[in-house]
């Protein structure tokens with residue numbers, strides 16, 4: 001049988017199967033139940049996080065024979081037609097290649113024909129920011145007052161490029177990057193069903209590399225499945241880090257410990273090992289910041305850390321352990337110093353040299369004395385000289 005890519009095979013067909021976007025799916029489900037769907041939507045968010053998938057599920061729910069229902073039935077002829085992309089009432093348009101005035105004029109005339117099989121005719125326009133200004137002008141009236149049977153779902157990665165008059169006519173939903181732990185959980189389920197052997201660390205490494213996108217995570221897993229030499233071979237973390245140029249978890253933790261210890265030699269050596277292994281240093285920087293943030297949350301949030309980090313308690317405990325011997329203040333100053341330089345790192349020509357200098361500086365600053373500590377120390381010393389308390393106790397002000 002021909003190999004079907006995982007992202008397609010495991011594409012969610014119901015709202016409940018979509019991960020990480022409950023704030024959107026819940027609202028859409030409520031609108032369906034109340035039969036109060038808006039006539040235009042704008043889905044905003046980075047690529048691969050489910051904009052088109054949610055748009056299709058929503059379209060399916062709207063034309064399902066069981067409408068209104070919390071979920072599309074996925075069994076009626078309308079649902080099936082949407083699933084195999086043969087439904088005449090759900091029209092998908094790629095804004096990037098259909099962005100001219102002529103394209104839009106055709107579309108504008110078409111919307112007035114009644115739906116073939118359902119109550120609604122739904123237009124899903126992807127990459128809608130690619131439409132030209134002329135195209136939008138031709139379209140504006142239709143979006144403002146579409147026929148009652150028409151719904152528009154616009155999707156974009158770049159909301160700021162969509163003209164404000166359109167944005168204001170739409171109900172806007174911002175989809176978020178999917179937390180790494182959620183991606184890991186989903187991947188583990190897919191791997192199990194696909195009977196692919198893969199270690200837990202390898203799954204976390206893929207989830208980290210996918211950077212919030214489920215589709216990317218699935219294609220990375222596709223690549224790793226193809227990369228195996230035999231079907232029984234277990235995919236290990238080392239395979240992922242070598243294929244995708246990531247730093248391994250212990251390299252990352254080694255670097256964080258070196259920063260905590262202000263161990264310049266270890267910082268330089270570990271970074272050199274990572275860089276000479278051809279690892280992606282911008283990704284390393286992101287991973288470092290995210291690890292430091294996790295340590296910070298683990299220290300501050302106590303038993304809620306796992307929930308906030310969207311990781312299991314075991315992972316939260318590991319972060320707590322990593323930062324156990326270091327004050328919160330050190331962690332916070334590392335985060336401050338590192339995060340201030342993300343843009344410069346992006347522009348730096350020699351990333352190795354840049355990140356090396358940055359890490360050494362961050363370690364030094366996070367361990368240097370703070371001005372307020374120095375002042376307190378001086379006050380204390382002066383106090384000792386005079387054999388008197390550094391500060392006179394303030395007189396209590398009272399009314400009598």
Ligand SMILES: [Zn+2]
Pocket residue numbers: 063064065066072073074075076077078079080
């Ligand atoms: Zn149905």
